[in-house]
Amino acid sequence: MTSPDLTNININKLTELFPSVVTETLDADGNPKRAIDFDLLRQELSDHVVEGPQERYRLDWPGKRAAAFAANAPIAKTLRPVREESVDFDTTQNLFIEGDNLDALKLLQESYLGKIKLIYIDPPYNTGNDFVYNDDFAETTDEYLLRSGQTDESGASLVANPESNGRFHSDWLSMLYPRLKLARNLLTDDGVLVISIDDNESANLRKIGDEIFGTGNFVAQVAVQVNPRGRHLDRFVAKTHESLMIFVRNSAAESITGIAKEGRMADEYQRSDDGGPFRLLGLRNRNQAFNPQTRPNLYFPLYVEPSTGRVSTELTAEFHVEVFPDAPDGTQTCWTWGRERILRDNALLTAETTGAEWRIFRKDYLYGVDGKVAKTLVKSVWLDGEFTNDYGRKAVKDLFGGAVMDFPKSPQLMKRLLEIAAGPECIILDFFAGSSSMAHAVMMANLEDGGRRQFVMVQLDEHTDPNSTAADAGYSTIAELSRERIRRAGASVAESAGLAETDLDIGFRSLHVDSTNMADVLRSPDATDQLTLTELETSVKPDRSGEDLLFQVMLDWGLELTMEIAIEQIDGQEVFVVEDGALIACFDSTVKPELVRTIAEREPLRAVFRDSSFASDDARINAEQVFRELSPATDVKAI
Template identity: 45%
Template sequence: MDKLKMHSPNLTEANIAKLAELFPNCITEARDAKGELKKAIDFDLLRQELSTFVVEGPQERFQLNWPGKREALLTANQPIAKTLRPFREESTNFDTTKNLFIEGDNLDALKLLQEAYLGKVKMIYIDPPYNTGKDFIYKDDYRTDADDYLQQSSQTHAEEGRLVANTEANGRFHSDWLSMIYPRLKLARNLLRDDGAIFISIDDNEADNLRKVCDEVFGEENFVGQIVWQRSKKGDSKLIAKVHEYILCYVRNKDAVLVNGPWRRPKEGADQVLEKYSELRASLESNHEAIRAEMQAWYKKLSSDDPRKAHKHYNWSDERGLYFAADFAGPDDGRESRPRHDIIHPVTGKSCKKPSTGWRWDEAKTKWALAQTPPRIHFGPDETTIPTRKSYLFEIDSEPYSSVFYRDGRSATLEVEELIGKGWFPFPKNTDVLSELIELVTKPDDIILDFFAGSGSTGHAVMKVNLAHGSQRRFVLIQIPEATGRAEYSTIAEITKKRLREAGKKVVVSIGSASMDVGFRVMKIDTSNMKEVYYTPDVVSQDLLSDQVDNIREDRSAEDLLFQVLLDWGVDLALPISQQSIAGKTVFFVDGNALAACFDTGIDEDFVKALAGYKPLRVVFRDAGFASDSVKINVEQVFKLLSPVTEIKTL
C-alpha cells in the first residue's frame, strides 16, 4: 500500500516532467542544496530546441522584470505541507452545500486547491489591494529552499505578520506588490478551465504593471479587454478628478472561449418590454394594430431615463413577435453594384420604390425573407413607400459587454451595511456588476473563484444570479483572517461569513423556501494533520513495526483527516459526505462509493472484508489503525479478491 503524500504538488518537478516528455535531450542532472542528484533542465539546449536560429548566448527580449521576480516564481512552485480543516459550527448547510469559504493565506489556499480544482474553475474575479500606499499586501517568505519550506510549513500556522503596509516610501514599492500578485496569478491560471476567464479590479497605481504581468501569465493573445468602471460623477483633485477604476479581463484560451459563442449581455430593459408585449398579445388576442397603439401609449408614459424607453421603436408586431421596421438600404459608399432588384408590394402588385443606394440584401436573401411565414420584410400602405426589414427584439435582445460603464459605488456600501452594520467594510464591490460578469461568462453549474474575497461580494453575487435564473452556480471564496482591531467582527473573514449568512437568509425569505443552495462549508488552513516524522521518515527505523507508530497529530479529528485525504487525492471538496457504521467502525463515504475512509483503530480482517463488499473506487486507512501486521499485509489481497477496482492508500 502506498502512503498519501500529504502536501501540495511540487510544481517545479511537474514542469520538469512535462518538458522531459517533449524534450528528453534537454534533461540533465544537478545537485540540490543537500548534494543529492535530481533532474534538471539544460536551458541552453532547451532554448536551441525552441529556436529557428543558432542560440549563442542570452537573448534580449521584451519582458517585465523587477527585483524579487525569480523568488516570487520560486515560492509559487514550492510545495507546502498544510491542510484545510472543516469547521461545521461556522458553516451553513455543511452537509448539502457545494460552496466553499476558505480562511487563510490565499497563496497557501491556491496551492492546496491545485489538484482538487485543476482546470475546473470557469470564472475568477479578484479585487486585490490597489497599492495606493495606504493598504496592506501579503509578505511572502522567499528565504528558504523547497525542503526547508516544506518542513517549516508543516509545523507553523500563524497568520500574524502575513500582511504588511506597503507605503510609497518603500524603495521596493512596486516590486513588493508585483512579487505578491505574480505567484498568485500563476497558481490561479492552473485552476481555470480551458474556456475560463479572469476579471481583476485595479486602479491607476498598478494597472499598467498588472497588464504586463497578466500578458506573461495568461499570454498577450488571451487579453480580452480593459473595462473602465466609472464609480462617481465627481471627485476631488488639484489636476484631474479620478472617478473610475478598471477591470482587466483575460481568458485561459481565447480559441476555446470562442467555440462557446460570443459573450452577450441582455439589453437593459428589453426583457421588461417583451414581458409587456406578451401581456398585450394575450389580452388583445394578437390584434397587432391594437397592440401597436397600446405599446406606443405605454412607451410615452415612461420617463426619459427609463431603460425600457430606449426600445420605443419596437412597436410593430406580427405572429413572430415585436419588431422594429429597420432600414435595409445599402450604405452610401458610392458602390454602383449595390443590389437594385425589384421588390413587389403584396397588395398593389407593383414594384416598390428603391433606396438611392440600393438594397443591403442581395436578391437571394430578399427572396428568402419574403418566403418566411410571416415575411421578414415590412411594407408600407402601397408601393410608393420603401420597404424595410423586420428587426425582432427577441432576436437581438442582447449585446456585447461595453468596455465603459457607470455604476455608483455607494449602493454597494449600503447593501453591505444592511447585512452586517455600518462602518465595517469600506468600498465593497457592487454585486450587480459582479452578477453581470457572472452571467456573461458562466453557465448554470459553473464554479466561480475569488481569492481576495473581502466582504464576500462575489459569493453574494453568485446567490443573486442563482436566484434570478434558478441555476446552481458555485463559489469558492478565500480570505485571510485580517484583524479588524474591533470586538464584534475580530477579522475580515468574520465579516465575510456574516455577510454570506445574512445574504442567504434574504434569499430564503424571498423564495419562501430553502430549496436553493445558500450555504457554504468553512475550511481553515492549518498545519498538516501529520506529525513531523511523516515528512522525515528517515529519523525512525523503517521496519514494519515502526510503520505502526501513529504519525497523526493528537488534536485532529477523523473529519480533519478526511478532508486532507480529499485534497491529496484531488477530490472536489464540496462532494456529499455520509457516515456509516460497519462492524462497529465509522466509515466516511464520499460521493456514494467514490471514496471510503476509515480512520478508526483496531481494524481487523472481518471489517476489511465487509468494507470491500461496498466496492469503493478508492479506500484509505490510518497507517497505525490495523489490529496487527498480518491484517495490514492482507488488505490488498482481500480487496483484490472482493473489489479488484479499488485503489488503496494509507496515511
C-alpha cells in the same frame, strides 16, 4: 505538399501548456515569428530559481523569477474543516476558505482543475504602501535598490537618481503573478477571469495577463462607474470609474454569452417578429473612405413596396418607390450590402418612411438560429447606478445595520458578471473575497433563475482595523466578517424565496488553510534513539481529527471538497463515506479485520486507513489481500 513543421507543432503544444513562455523573434528576412523563451521554459520545469540575462520584449521586475518559482513550488499544507463556522455543512455545495490564497490555490489544483467557469478577484490596489499579502519575495526599499542594480552591496548609488517607488510595483506584481498562473489552471476551457483594478496597476496587469493567458485571450478592459462624484483628492480629472480586466482561457470557446434577459435588453431590441427580438440598423454605409471609384459595386438604387416596406433590387409595379443611398446633406454614399447579399438575405431588409423620405434598414436579431444570443449586449462602459460603491455599501448596511466594510463591491455588479459569463450550473471562484459580494450575488442569481451555481470564496485571516466599525461590532478578522456577510445574505435571500424554494443553497463549508496533518517523522539513523522511537510510531499530528484527515485525503485524490459526507458507526468504529462510496475511510487508532472486510464488501472506489491503525505490517498486508479478493478495483491507501 511537405511534411509537417514539427517545430510549429511543438510550439503549439507548449503554448497550450505554458503560454507565458511564448515570445517573438525575427526570421532571416526580418519578419516576426513565434519562438520559445527557453529561460522561462527552464523556470517552468525547474524546482529552483533559474537565472537568465537574456533581454526580450516583456514586462520585467526584480523578483519575477522568484514569483514564477513560487507558483510551482509545493507546500506541506492542507485544508481543515470547521463545522461550527459553517452553514448546512453536510448538504451545501459552497466553500469558504480562510487563509493565504496562494496556498489555497495550490491546494485546489487537483480537486478543481479545469472546473471553474468564472474567476472574479478584487485584489488590493497598489497605493504606494506595503499591503497585507507579504509573500517571501516582498522586500524592503534597500533590498529592492540592491536587487534592481541601483545600489551596490554597501548601499552606494549606481545611478544618478535611485528610484525606490518601483519596489511597490515589484511587490504587487510578485504577489499577483503566481496567483494568476495558478488560477488559469482552474478555469474550464470556456472559463473567464475578471479582475477589478484601478489606474495604478492596470497597465502592468494587462501585460502579466497577456503573458499568462496569451495576448489572444484578452477580451476587454471594461470601465465601470463606481463613484459618480469622483474623489476629492483627485487632481485635474475626477476619477469616477474603475476597470474590469477580462481574460478567457480559450478565445475560440463561447465564453462571454451576452445578456438575453428582458430586463437587460437594450431598447433597440424591443421590435419582434417570427425571428424573435431585433433592432434596425441603417443599410447606408457611413465609411468615409468608400466612394464610387473604390466601391462601385455598392452604388445602386433599391425599390420599396410602400404598403409593406419590403425591399427589392428591381423596379416593378409593386416595388416602385426608388431609394438611393444618399446622405442627408446631399452627398452620395453607398450601401453596406452588395446586390448578391441583398438577393440572398432580402428577408432581413425593411423600409420605413417619415413623410416623404424612405430609409432602408436591416434586421439585426438578438438570437441566432440555435436560440443563443447572436449579438452581445455587453458594452465596454457600464454606467448602471446599481454598480456603484454606494450601492455596495447600501447592500452591506441593509444586512448589518451599519458600514462594517470598506468599499464593498455591489452585488448587482457581481450579478452582471454572472449573467454574461456563468450559466446556471457552474462554479465561481473569488480568491480575494473581501466582503463576499460575489457569494451574495451567486445566491441572488440562483433565486432568480433556479440555477445551482456554486461559489468558492477565499479570504486571508487579515485583522480588522482596531478603530473600525467592524472591530467595534466584534469582528476581529476580515474572514470572520466575510463569513457573517454570507450567513446574513443567505438568510435574506431565503426570506425572499419563501417556502417555495426549499432547495436553494445558502450554506457553505468553512475550511482553514493549515499545516499538513502529517507529523514530521523523517529522521536519520544517527539522530534516532530508543526513547524517540515511540514518538515516531504515528505519522498523524495528535491534534488532528478524522475529518481533518478525510479532507486532506480528498485533496490528495483530487475529489471535490463539497462531496456528500456521511459518518457511520460500523462495529463500533467511525467510518466516513464520501459520495456514496467514492471514498470510504476509517482513521480510528485501531482497525479491526472485521471492519476491513465490511468496507471491502461495499466495493468503494477508494479506501483509506491510518498506517498506525494496523497492529503490524502483516495486518496491513492482510487488509490489502482482503480488498484484492472482495473488491479488486478499490484503490487502497494507508497514511
